[in-house]
Amino acid sequence: MPEMTKQRPKHLALHQIRLPLAGYASILHRVSGAGLFMMLPVLIWLLQLSLGSTQQNVETFNAVTGNWLAKLILLGLIWAFLHHFCMGIRILLIDIHVGVEKEQAHSSAVAVMVVSLVLTAIFGLKLLGAY
Amino acid sequence: MKRLVVGAGYGLKDWLAQRITGVVMAVFTLVIFAAALSGAMASREAWQAFMSNGFIRFISFLFIVSLCWHAWVGVRDIWMDYLNSAALRLFLHVITLLALVGYAGWAIQIIWRL
Numbered sequence: 749m750p751e752m753t754k755q756r757p758k759h760l761a762l763h764q765i766r767l768p769l770a771g772y773a774s775i776l777h778r779v780s781g782a783g784l785f786m787m788l789p790v791l792i793w794l795l796q797l798s799l800g801s802t803q804q805n806v807e808t809f810n811a812v813t814g815n816w817l818a819k820l821i822l823l824g825l826i827w828a829f830l831h832h833f834c835m836g837i838r839i840l841l842i843d844i845h846v847g848v849e850k851e852q853a854h855s856s857a858v859a860v861m862v863v864s865l866v867l868t869a870i871f872g873l874k875l876l877g878a879y
Numbered sequence: 880m881k882r883l884v885v886g887a888g889y890g891l892k893d894w895l896a897q898r899i900t901g902v903v904m905a906v907f908t909l910v911i912f913a914a915a916l917s918g919a920m921a922s923r924e925a926w927q928a929f930m931s932n933g934f935i936r937f938i939s940f941l942f943i944v945s946l947c948w949h950a951w952v953g954v955r956d957i958w959m960d961y962l963n964s965a966a967l968r969l970f971l972h973v974i975t976l977l978a979l980v981g982y983a984g985w986a987i988q989i990i991w992r993l
Contacts, residue, residue, distance in 0.1 A: 778953075778957065781950075781953045781954075782953075782954070782957060784950075785950050785953070785954050788950070788982055789982065792982060792985055792986045792989070795986065795989055796985075796989045798923070798926060799926070799927055799930055799989055799990075799993060801927070806923070833905065833908065836901050836905065837905065839901075840898060840901065840902070843898065
C-alpha cells in the first residue's frame, strides 16, 4: 500500500497552491499586522513629534512627513492599518455567525479588499496633499 | 469516547483577549476619525488640545494597552507558526515582549505628560 508510506516531512509547493480570495485576505491580515508591529516605534516617534511643542519637534515632524520615501512607507502603513481593521471586523462578524456561508464569506473578503483599498486611496490623497 | 484536550490552556484566553483588544482599538479609531472630521487635526494646537482632554487621555491609554497586548498575541502566533527551533522561539518571544512593554511605557508617557 503506497499510500501508507507517505514521505514525511511534507514540503508544500507554495507557488502551486491556489487559494480562494478569503485565503489571500487572511494572509494579508497577518502580513499587515506584522508590518504595523515592525513600524510601531516609528509611529510612536511620530506621535511624540506631533505632540511635542519645541521648534525642533515641529521641524523634524515636517521634515519626516514631507519626505517622499516616508510618505510611501506611511501610505503602506495606512493600507496595513485599514486592511487589518476591515479584516478584524470580518473576523468578529464570523465569530458571531454572521456571513459564515461560502458565498457570503467570499463577498465579505471582496468587501474587505475593496473597502481597505478605496479608503487607502482617500487617506493617501490627503497624505500627498491632493485636497 | 471522551477526548481529553491537553495543552497549556491559554488558547481561549488569548482568543478572547484578541477580540476584546480589537474592539477597543476599533472604537478608539472611530472616535479619532470623528474627531479628525470635526477639526481636531486642523492645526498642531487643535491636535494638542484634543489629545490633552481627560477623556481622550483615558481612552488613549486603553488603546495603547490594547495595541501592545494584541500585538503580543499576534506576533507570538507568527513565531509559533513558522519557527521550529524552541531556543530561537523563546529568544524572539522575550525580545517581542520586552519591546512591547517598552513601547507601551514610551507611548503612555507621551500621552500623559501633556
